[in-house]
Amino acid sequence: MLVDMLKEINNMEAFSKKALANKLNTSESMIEHLLTQLKRMGYIEEEEMPNNFCNKKCAGCNIKCSVNIANSLYITDKGKKLLTSK
Amino acid sequence: MNTIALVGNPNSGKTTLFNALTGTNQHVGNWPGVTVEKKEGTLDFNGKKYNIVDLPGTYSLGAYSEDEVVARDFIMKDDPDIVINVVDATNIERNLYLTTQLLEMGTKVIIALNMMDEAKEKNISIDIKKLSKELGVPVIATVASKKNGIDDLVKEAIDFMGREKTSQNKIDYGKDIDLEINRLKEVIENANLNTGYPSEWIAIKLLEGDEYISKIIDKNILNIAQKSSDTIAVAAMEPELIIVDKRYEFIGNIVNKAVKKPKEEVITKSDKIDKVLTHKWFGLPIFALIMLAVYQLTFAIGEDILQEGLNAGMEALTEAIEGFLISVNAPELLTAFITDGILGGVGAVVEFVPLIMVLYLLLGILEDSGYMARAAYVMDRIMRSVGLHGKTFISMLVGVGCNVPGIMATRTLDSKKDRMIAILINPFISCGARLPIYLVFISAFFPKHKALILFSIYAFGFLVAIIMGKIFSKTLFEGESSYFVMELPPYRIPTLKGTLLNMWDKVSSFLKRAGTVIFAVVTVLWVLSVLPYGVEPYSEASILGKIGTFIAPIFKPAGFGTWQASVGLFAGIVAKEAVVATLGMVYAGVEEGAKLISAVQGAFTPLSAISFMAMTLLYTPCAAVIGTIKRETNSTKWAAFTAFYTFAIGWIVSVLIFQIGRLFGLS
Numbered sequence: 001m002l003v004d005m006l007k008e009i010n011n012m013e014a015f016s017k018k019a020l021a022n023k024l025n026t027s028e029s030m031i032e033h034l035l036t037q038l039k040r041m042g043y044i045e046e047e048e049m050p051n052n053f054c055n056k057k058c059a060g061c062n063i064k065c066s067v068n069i070a071n072s073l074y075i076t077d078k079g080k081k082l083l084t085s086k
Numbered sequence: 087m088n089t090i091a092l093v094g095n096p097n098s099g100k101t102t103l104f105n106a107l108t109g110t111n112q113h114v115g116n117w118p119g120v121t122v123e124k125k126e127g128t129l130d131f132n133g134k135k136y137n138i139v140d141l142p143g144t145y146s147l148g149a150y151s152e153d154e155v156v157a158r159d160f161i162m163k164d165d166p167d168i169v170i171n172v173v174d175a176t177n178i179e180r181n182l183y184l185t186t187q188l189l190e191m192g193t194k195v196i197i198a199l200n201m202m203d204e205a206k207e208k209n210i211s212i213d214i215k216k217l218s219k220e221l222g223v224p225v226i227a228t229v230a231s232k233k234n235g236i237d238d239l240v241k242e243a244i245d246f247m248g249r250e251k252t253s254q255n256k257i258d259y260g261k262d263i264d265l266e267i268n269r270l271k272e273v274i275e276n277a278n279l280n281t282g283y284p285s286e287w288i289a290i291k292l293l294e295g296d297e298y299i300s301k302i303i304d305k306n307i308l309n310i311a312q313k314s315s316d317t318i319a320v321a322a323m324e325p326e327l328i329i330v331d332k333r334y335e336f337i338g339n340i341v342n343k344a345v346k347k348p349k350e351e352v353i354t355k356s357d358k359i360d361k362v363l364t365h366k367w368f369g370l371p372i373f374a375l376i377m378l379a380v381y382q383l384t385f386a387i388g389e390d391i392l393q394e395g396l397n398a399g400m401e402a403l404t405e406a407i408e409g410f411l412i413s414v415n416a417p418e419l420l421t422a423f424i425t426d427g428i429l430g431g432v433g434a435v436v437e438f439v440p441l442i443m444v445l446y447l448l449l450g451i452l453e454d455s456g457y458m459a460r461a462a463y464v465m466d467r468i469m470r471s472v473g474l475h476g477k478t479f480i481s482m483l484v485g486v487g488c489n490v491p492g493i494m495a496t497r498t499l500d501s502k503k504d505r506m507i508a509i510l511i512n513p514f515i516s517c518g519a520r521l522p523i524y525l526v527f528i529s530a531f532f533p534k535h536k537a538l539i540l541f542s543i544y545a546f547g548f549l550v551a552i553i554m555g556k557i558f559s560k561t562l563f564e565g566e567s568s569y570f571v572m573e574l575p576p577y578r579i580p581t582l583k584g585t586l587l588n589m590w591d592k593v594s595s596f597l598k599r600a601g602t603v604i605f606a607v608v609t610v611l612w613v614l615s616v617l618p619y620g621v622e623p624y625s626e627a628s629i630l631g632k633i634g635t636f637i638a639p640i641f642k643p644a645g646f647g648t649w650q651a652s653v654g655l656f657a658g659i660v661a662k663e664a665v666v667a668t669l670g671m672v673y674a675g676v677e678e679g680a681k682l683i684s685a686v687q688g689a690f691t692p693l694s695a696i697s698f699m700a701m702t703l704l705y706t707p708c709a710a711v712i713g714t715i716k717r718e719t720n721s722t723k724w725a726a727f728t729a730f731y732t733f734a735i736g737w738i739v740s741v742l743i744f745q746i747g748r749l750f751g752l753s
Binding site for chain 2: 001002003016018019026027029030033034036037040041043072082085
């Protein structure tokens with residue numbers, strides 16, 4: 001299941017947990033669980049955009065920013081190696 | 087007294103069950119040596135007392151957190167008489183992962199299949215007998231919140247305590263791993279380690295690479311385990327991955343046999359919306375239209391409704407202050423400083439607060455709704471098609487507020503090449519500080535096409551950024567881009583409070599800066615504009631005028647070779663808001679009651695206004711941005727390069743616009 005999920009992520013241009021859950025015929029919370037496992041084992045990395053990218057005003061910034069746009073996943077070298085071997 | 091341990095995922099109803107079992111007979115402490123809370127209580131059942139221990143909620147029993155180690159150690163070392171595994175029936179697949187690990191431990195476990203009422207509401211049907219048969223352990227249905235099934239659970243738990251443990255169904259890890267597990271188990275048993283853990287379980291953990299177990303095991307056994315891992319590792323699949331995957335396979339087989347869920351709607355409303363918003367061809371035009379609408383609304387609400395009131399207020403304030411200063415015979419210089427310098431300069435920037443407010447309110451709504459992730463995805467495709475890293479767009483989008491965090495947002499880019507390019511092109515993204523500049527010139531020369539012109543400026547900035555990014559990727563920074571997948575979060579309705587707070591955050595920062603940095607810049611420039619003493623204030627003969635006159639010839643080919651425009655641009659290198667503040671100050675002194683917009687109409691033409699806006703869009707970013715580039719690249723060279731190359735690009739583009747426009751007879 002983990003390898004299948006990694007394959008699906010690799011094939012997606014943008015992913016939603018919902019879409020992954022549908023593809024793998026499972027629940028979204030299971031997808032979150034599987035993502036945690038893949039992250040823990042080093043096959044993917046997840047990057048979250050912090051809600052307040054700068055908690056304090058950046059030096060010289062006139063706009064205290066708070067941009068929460070998109071999280072993203074990287075398939076690591078370890079993950080790519082696994083995919084190419086499958 | 088017999089001990090019953092409760093274990094389960096967070097939010098599985100474990101604590102509710104604990105409370106139902108113990109009532110008020112409970113106490114809270116800490117597990118020794120850690121900050122994890124320990125809850126114990128006493129159950130009185132049929133005249134006998136039982137110790138109930140509520141273990142920390144965990145999703146698994148690895149060694150990845152204190153909670154997991156505490157739960158695991160209690161089960162294995164304190165050896166409770168029975169473990170009740172609380173499983174959330176509405177989320178059975180995920181909850182059963184913990185169950186598989188309990189089975190591996192060889193623990194005496196029964197399952198409280200909880201939240202059965204919610205499962206029923208969701209049309210999830212679970213064959214409890216089948217589930218019990220597949221797992222090889224008793225399963226009791228409960229609704230802990232309503233105390234349903236509790237008695238049956240307790241009876242079964244007590245009964246099971248007294249029975250011999252029947253063979254719980256084991257997970258089949260595959261021939262290779264099972265072979266190595268047995269081999270390692272034998273080695274561990276012969277070593278007489280006295281760890282308190284079952285040897286088969288240690289073998290599995292060693293193959294999984296469990297850090298905690300690896301630390302307490304003899305080095306020789308560790309080496310043997312490593313050799314086993316190497317033997318098992320097949321085609322980049324490490325033993326840990328195989329073991330974890332086999333657990334999910336085991337769970338999947340059980341769920342297929344024992345659980346029936348309603349077929350979920352495959353295409354949701356959100357999917358349908360995304361199909362349109364992220365369409366291969368329509369996605370970008372839709373994004374452009376949405377942004378155009380944002381700018382249209384910014385003018386319609388910010389300028390036409392809100393700014394009118396503020397302008398009237400500012401005028402009245404200026405008149406009142408001037409009148410007061412004259413009435414108290416204040417020195418002429420002081421009156422000029424306050425009215426022309428501060429109110430004329432800083433006031434010129436503050437006048438645009440209503441538009442900035444509305445713009446950031448609307449952008450905040452787009453962000454909070456989840457649409458911006460879709461926009462980032464659409465732009466991601468375009469960026470990739472020109473060889474740029476898709477995530478560059480996110481740093482560009484952040485740069486719309488301020489280029490400083492825009493540049494810092496490039497930290498999320500792994501490869502040096504991608505990061506450097508994203509940093510170098512970020513200054514072309516028009517930041518919030520430049521907005522007042524465009525608003526002045528757009529109001530002065532393009533009153534009928536405000537939103538379109540503003541949209542065009544932003545779009546042009548993005549276009550130049552993409553072009554320069556492409557050039558850099560082919561020349562200065564060759565190499566591979568890293569790959570990533572963007573998540574499309576679920577859509578949500580922005581909350582009024584959240585959106586307003588977000589907007590106020592930005593506006594208040596803008597006002598604070600107006601009151602500090604811009605105030606300081608305007609003060610310095612004002613002093614330069616009235617010196618040497620006796621010179622006509624704000625004239626070419628002043629120090630400021632001389633500086634401007636010296637620089638001005640550079641900008642003549644671009645159509646704005648006046649000393650006022652030159653000093654405005656020069657001040658903009660300190661802070662972009664200072665451009666309008668400087669223009670406001672130098673033109674405020676031109677004649678009594680002169681407004682900046684009408685002064686600009688006299689000093690520029692529509693064509694030179696466009697070339698001036700192009701210059702301010704593209705030229706050297708402010709000192710804060712240069713400083714950030716220096717810090718983020720750890721290189722003065724790249725900071726200096728940015729300062730000069732952006733100036734060059736700005737100059738070239740503005741000259742081209744003006745000269746080509748003249749050729750076509752535009753003025």
